[in-house]
Amino acid sequence: xxLVPEHWFRxxxxxxxxxxxxxxxxYGTKQEVxxxxxxxxxxxxxxxxxxxxxxxxxxxxxxxxxxxxVGIDICQTFVELAERDAPVGAxxxxxxxxxxxxxxxxDAVISLCQGAFGLAGLSPREGKTGDPDGEVLAAxxxxxxxxxxxxxxxxxxxxxxxxxxxTEQFDADSGxxxxxxxxKNSSGSVRSVEMWTSCFTPRELRLLAQTVGLTVNNIWxxxxxxxxxxxxxxxxxxxxxxxEKSL
Numbered sequence: 001x002x003l004v005p006e007h008w009f010r011x012x013x014x015x016x017x018x019x020x021x022x023x024x025x026x027y028g029t030k031q032e033v034x035x036x037x038x039x040x041x042x043x044x045x046x047x048x049x050x051x052x053x054x055x056x057x058x059x060x061x062x063x064x065x066x067x068x069x070v071g072i073d074i075c076q077t078f079v080e081l082a083e084r085d086a087p088v089g090a091x092x093x094x095x096x097x098x099x100x101x102x103x104x105x106x107d108a109v110i111s112l113c114q115g116a117f118g119l120a121g122l123s124p125r126e127g128k129t130g131d132p133d134g135e136v137l138a139a140x141x142x143x144x145x146x147x148x149x150x151x152x153x154x155x156x157x158x159x160x161x162x163x164x165x166x167t168e169q170f171d172a173d174s175g176x177x178x179x180x181x182x183x184k185n186s187s188g189s190v191r192s193v194e195m196w197t198s199c200f201t202p203r204e205l206r207l208l209a210q211t212v213g214l215t216v217n218n219i220w221x222x223x224x225x226x227x228x229x230x231x232x233x234x235x236x237x238x239x240x241x242x243x244e245k246s247l
Contacts, residue, residue: 028225
């Protein structure tokens, strides 16, 4: 398996642009937000950080419901799309969560659809060692006030093993899934790209959360647009972790 380039998703995001919102996994935004509001027990006017916000679909929906939302993403094209027609209460910034220095402030953080966590990759990167996904999670938790809550999705290792997709290659040693696929931009042009995503088991997520001061309340098996209280299984592509920052 090839080394994971740093910020490999930025080029993909810039190429996709608004075509990103044509993919079916983006269609369930309202259902996902309904579920998160209920399960995070969000109070009116809660301050929310959306990490890896993409074109801003969750940020926009939350702001329309009266929440104060800051969306961040490493892709400038996505940030510009998010700023376009953004509702009152939503603001956006092009920045890596690892460089986001705002103090512990937010009542809740969301990082959905592999919006930063899970895109770093656990295999060696050019000149780097350690656990990039762990560093991302630690940076996310640092932005929460004590007692603040987190909703985060991660790809399931069990799903990749039991239900392999097409030409994807799952590396058992690193937990990294590699895919070469074609993407189409808004003008209809097609490009072949490589994608690397980290996959996890529920136990791994709990252990990782523990190291960064996060108490895990629930881990549910979910699919995009179908968030529900479903115990971890082998057939759902993602896990939704709901946690709380230790006081």
